Amino acid sequence: MATFNNTDLAAFKDVWVYCEQRQGKLMPTDFELISEGRKLADELGVKLCGLLLGDDVDGMAKELGGYGADKIYVCDSPLMKNYTTDAYAKVICDAVTNLKPEVLLFGATNIGRDLGPRCAARLHTGLCADCTHLDVDVANYVEFLRGASTLDVDNMKWDTEDRNLKMTRPAFGGHLMATIICPRFRPAMATVRPGVLKKNAFDKAKADACEIVKLSVSLSEADIHTTVEEVVKAAKKMVDLIGAEFIVSVGRGIAKDVEGGIKLAEALAEELGGVVGGSRVTIDSGWLSADHQVGQTGKTVRPKVYIALGISGAIQHKAGMQDSECIIVVNKNKDAPLFEIADYGIVGDLFKVAPLLTEAIRAAKAAK
Amino acid sequence: MKIIVCVKQVPDTSGKVAVNPDGTLNRASMQTIINPDDMNAVEAALKMKDETGCRVIVVTMGPPPAMGMLRELMAMGADDGVLVSAREFGGSDTYATSQILAAALKKIGIEKDDIVMCGRQAIDGDTAQVGPQIAEKLGLPQVTYVGEMKKTGGTITCKRILEDGYMTISVKTPCLLTCIKELNAPRYMTVRGIFECGQKPLETYTYETLKDDPLIDLATIGLKGSPTNIFKSFTPPAKGAGMMLEGDDKDTCNKLASMLIEKHII
Structure with missing residues (x-):
């Protein structure tokens, strides 16, 4: 039977958030994920790190600190000017293999849902799609279930030492909710539905204190098997349902x-x-x-x-x-x-x- | 040249869905349908068959009744069907499913000018993960959320839809594409197709068929080989009854508006 090099759970720590940018602009969901990642990192007692990929993107990194990131890893390459699955998946998987985070979150955007599964398959780990709620701490999870489920949580047995990321999502078109765990492999990965998690208020002092670390990127044209011919923003303004009151x-x-x-x-x-x-x-x-x-x-x-x-x-x-x-x-x-x-x-x-x-x-x- | 389309039979979640007291889905009471996005993948393959005469193979993993779905797709115009079915494959998450389907696709054989197509996502899980994960296992480039495509020689140019626009991406075969509903309108079965579909080749791949592939390892397939597990499943509580207002007239609307103002809702 196959053996894997990511089963030593204690070797993995820190919570990572993949911070998506398009044409040099951070996506709104990055701030939600950093805010949520802060909560999870505090529950685990580890650092919260952002992972920012692109071409000349380090100028954007500080802003992410303002929502709670301790550290931003920046991977810069002219080969990452436009998003390609091949380049981005390689750089992310290299960073994860070297630095070993225990949790890795993506926004469930059309790009996050392209990239997340490709990385999870390569890293041999579990990925939970389109999550709407995340917990590490068992007491917090039980409180969440008390309001969000019909389960009799007080008469259920709970292992308060459990440090698994508990990833909750709707299933079967919303008829059921399921909480997924990835108990044997690291990192535990999730894509998270944009617009669902609350973002923290921006804190300038935290932004200034955020550490920026440049990672070396090993990437060549031969790694990329698709060609981006053009990137077009919709001429008609899309309706902003997620931001609407x-x-x-x-x-x-x-x-x-x-x-x-x-x-x-x-x-x-x-x-x-x-x-x-x-x-x-x-x-x-x-x-x-x-x-x-x-x-x-x-x-x-x-x-x-x-x-x-x-x-x-x-x-x-x-x-x-x-x-x-x-x-x-x-x-x-x-x-x-x-x-x-x-x-x-x-x-x-x-x-x-x-x-x-x-x-x-x-x-x-x-x-x- | 051939196109292999991965399809899934799913419970129809748009209709009435029954949930058992223990929080699991009462599948027996539900209709099954061909996953809607997969129909767009099949249509895209059949269009290419109309233009080039290529072979179209439909593949599904599931219990034996899924064969009926493969026959329906053959009645639409697919040439061959492969059912991947074994007890060992049951309970697979997306990672394990992609291991098994990738092994099945290797068994069918992927050559230089071939294309693998999938639907963007299935309506039972809505994960959109199996397509990219198959691509990774097979070492194929992927383009997801394909809303338009054009093949010129060995290059496919795709319009990949984003939330705020689109990208135009070109990719060489062999490759894997995931299709969205904007791509096309699926055709119907024809009378002649229904008449002929019973004669078309339909194979079943079991655990025995695939077990020599390194991807088929009990540590990476089925319930036990799946990296993710279900920790809890539950149903949301019903919300308390709201206020029903009588009549669809001016008084009702004024009453509602003043309540909304009073409660600082607007």
Whole structure:
């Protein structure tokens, strides 16, 4: 049977976060991951290190310290100007093999989900995809389960010495939650869903104190088997669901007048200073572009207010919005499952309610 | 030239999903479907077959009933099918699954002008990991999230979709591509295809078939060989009942708006 060189768990320490940058700009999810990594490193009593790859990127490193990183490892090479799986995976795997972190986190972006599995396969270790919650400390994990599950945590046995990273994610389209561990190999790896974890406030003193360490990069053109011909930013501004405080989403209920329904949702969203989202059917039918999709296959959001117009509430949609602070559901069908998680529900026609609600909110704000 | 497409049969999570009291999925009560993104991979392969006459082989790992899915894909136009199925393979996580599928693909044989295609991710796990992990095991370059592709000689030019735009990437065969739904609209089975699919070759690879490959090691496959384990699985608690407002008229909307203001929600 095969043997592996990453089973001596004690030889691995520190929490690492892969800090993704695109065209010289850090991704917002980097700050969330550094903030979460800080918590995990404190629970483990180890350092939190960022891993930053690119071409001439060391100028960005300090900023990451401001969210809690002790140290940033910088890997610079002109061959890493654009992201390629081959170059980035090689440099990351080399660094992990040499420096042996016990935890390695990636943002679950389209690039993180390309890179993470490639690295995990090469390093022979476990990778948990698209996590929404992470814990090391068992007491913290039990507290999390108390609120987030129906498990009878007080009558379960817990090993308080357990130092495994406990990686929680939705499975089966959100019907179940699963906590995954990687008990035998290191590093334990996870990709983490953007927009779910909270980021710390930026601290200038911490940024100044952050140590920057340049790693030597062993990379040649022969290592890279793909050619990046161009990188294009979308001309049309993508809707920023993840950053939005107010989201008005539409579903199958707008079918009888798609254009009119979207216009009403836009008007309501505009009054609130928010954006428009949609359930899977609105994307699959081509009514809205894919960047509007809320749900397990779309984006996970937790705005202050989520207004669902004509969305019945398939579990895969719920999985993407159930943590919103206030959920308002408008649906003609009083048995629509989404009413179960609504803070406020109106049984009625969205084509009547949306414009009246827009008007009522405008009036109520003016009277304030 | 041939294209090998990896596909998966999955429970249809868009419909009603039943959960057992112990928190596991009640699979027996659920419909199974061909994973949606995999259909786009099959369609991309069949389009290339229309243009070049190449062979299309569909491969799946799963229990024997998954053969029916392979026959359906043959009725759409795939030439050959391979079912990878063994007790030893059960309980595999993405790492272990990619070991097994990579061994199966080696057994089929990957030559210089071949392409491996997968769907971006399966709707039961949503991991998007098996494609890149197969590529790594086979030492193939990968392009994921492919939304457009064009083959010119031995080079494939792909539009790789990002959250904020796209990259154009060119890659030489052999390579592995993962496909997204924007790539194409999958075709239907044809009457003639259904008529002929029963005659097409469909092989089963068991543990015995693959066991001599170094990838098939009991330390790296199945439940025991998987680096990740499930620590706990659970269902979220139902949220307490909210406030239902009567009527879809102006009064209701005014009432709601004033409550939202009062509670500083807006």
